[in-house]
Amino acid sequence: MPNIFSTFPLLKQAAPRLSREFFTCQARVGTLPIPPPSPRAFRSVGQTQFLQAFKKRSLHGSQKTRQSPTALGAAPPSALNRSIGGATEKALSKKSFFPETSDKSVAYWLFASAASVFGIVVFGGLTRLTESGLSITEWRPVTGSLPPTNDADWDREFTKYRSSPEFKQINPHMDLSEFKKIYWMEWTHRLWGRVVGVTFLLPTIYFIARRKVSAPMALATSGICLGIGFQGFIGWWMVKSGLKDDLFAPGSHPRVSQYRLTAHLGAAFVVYTSMLYAGLSILRTHRLKADPAQGLELLKKLSDPRLRAFRVSVAALAVLVFTTAMSGALVAGLDAGLIYNEFPYMGLGLTPPKKELFDPWYSHTPDRSDLWWRNMLENPSLVQLDHRILATTTFSAIMGLWAYSRFSPRVSTLLPAQAKKGMLGVVHLVLLQVTLGISTLIYMVPTWLASPHQAGSLALLTGVMLLGSRVWVPRRTLRMLKEMQHVQRVANRGPLYRGVTAEQKRAFFTARL
Structure with missing residues (x-):
């Protein structure tokens, strides 16, 4: 062969x-x-x-x-x-171009930006209370950053203000030195707004370019940038309503539109809460990822159907606090806090007479089809009553939710300790806010009480959002922890992975999912 x-x-x-x-x-x-x-x-x-x-x-x-x-x-x-x-x-x-988790430095920057927005909201309230908002009669986003530097510039700005309805009807005897005081208030408020915009836009570009934010966070921060720009436009739109006689009722006090004031404050609240919750989400994700097993156990515990009612109630409470604050903006825009300065009564009873609450004078149509909603938004008596009802409802809802979390056996045993502390913190904030609100009403809206009352509304919303960040279940983080647990199980199968870092194992198997 x-x-x-x-x-x-x-x-x-x-x-x-x-x-x-x-x-x-x-x-x-x-x-x-x-x-x-x-x-x-x-x-x-x-x-x-x-x-x-x-x-x-x-x-x-x-x-x-x-x-x-x-x-x-x-x-x-x-x-x-x-x-x-x-x-x-x-x-x-x-x-993906973006990492899975945003860097912690992004969270700290978001908190700093939120603190700046909190400050400008409080300062904006002071600007309104001192009637300084109409002192600058032009909107110059770039050149308006520079204040008057000489006597000629001051005379030019004062001449523009003298042509406004506010000067003619309210401040005809104001001199240049008094004008400078209200001018500096409004100029500082506008400059602060520009600083908020610049200090948020530039870091947003940097963090996205340096791949320090996740894809959802990049989208969120970009949306906040647009919200800040839109907020500046609403601010001027609001001021403009108080500079022309045809934009407010004939013979009435020259003031900005209460609708535009509410929109301006509401936009600021939305920007602030977006910054705050985004920062809280980043830190919470890092804390849960530090111990994936314990973090997954916590989120599964919060996902229990028996806590669903509590989680939904916290979300509804945030909406209620926001709505109550916006009704307070209507009260401020109409100076409705200067009438019925007692509590809980309004005149001879708990409510004014029905004829006063639904006055036909506020209707603008022959058939009076707008009688109800115009009185609710333009009648100072009914606007104040609405704010009282909303404030009382908010207080009752918070106290009821606290009692539910404390005395309900199924909720008390499942709710984490941090969530219980957050709930108690909301109770303290609402007690402080109710005290400030009643005091502001009784003392006829002094600046030293009205400004803390406005700040208290934003502080209360902050407490509710902080509570929500401790009880709401972030689906993206939950999915991430489940993937990490799966990776850990696969990585422990044999000696092949001995000496390989946990990040390498997790990254490889996450890419294979």
Whole structure:
């Protein structure tokens, strides 16, 4: 019989190689075969970095009688680490431009921005209470940043103010020195708004370019930037309503429109709460990821159906506090706090007479189809009554929710300790806010009480949002923790991953999900 190797010379040359690679038992390596992270990243399966790592480890196992123990124990783990690390970085970089979790520095910047917005809201209330908002009669977003620097500039600004309805009807005897006081109040308020915009827009661009924010957070911060710009436009739109006689009722006190004032304050509240909750979400995600097992257990506990009513109630409470604050803006815009300065009565009873609450004088249509809603938004008596009802409802809802969290057995046992502390903090804030509101009404809206009362409304909303950040379940973070748990289970299957960092293991398997 002829020699088969003389007939097939190529097979003769390949035989030693085939015997080593194809007929060597791979089970003794003690590993599980892992698919490549991205098949499109390589030309063929034989060129994958993972298969090359397996070959190196297999060769080391077959040649262990000819190699020293030092070389045998050092080479395979380092090669595998480099393979997994390089492959996972490529897979993740192709998957998304943004990281999974925003950096903690972004949260601290959001808190600082929220504090700045809180301050400008309080200062804006002082500007309104001192009747300084109509002192600047033009809107110059860029050149208006510079104040008057000489007597000619001051005379020019004062001349513009003297042509306004407020000067003609209220301040006809005002001199230049008095004008400067209200001018500096309004100028500082506007400059502060520009600073808020710049100090938020530029860091937003930086954090996105440096890949320090996740994709949802990049979208949120970009939306906040638009909200800040829109807020500046609403501010001028509000001021404009008090500069022309045809924009307010004939013979009435020159003031800005209560509708536009409410929109201006409401936009500021939305911007503030967006910054605050975004920062709280980032820190909460980092805290939960620090111990994924414990974090997942906490979120599963909060997801319990028995806590659903409490979670929904906190969200409804945030809406109620916001609505009550907006009704307070209507009270401020109409100076409705200067009537019925007693509590709980309004005149001879708990409410004024029905004829006064629904006065036909406020209707603008012949059929009086707008009688109800115009009185609710334009009649000072009914506007104050609405604010009292909303404030009382908010106080009762908070106290009821606190009692529910404390005395309900199923809620009290499931609710985390931090959530209970947050609920108690909301109770303290609402007690302070009610005290300030009643005092402001009784003392006929003095500035030293009215300004803290406005700040208290935003502080109360802050407390409710903080409580919500402790009881609401972030779905994205929950999904992330479940993936981390799955990765941990897979990574602990065999000795293949010994020496590989947890971040590399998690990144690789997350890319494969």
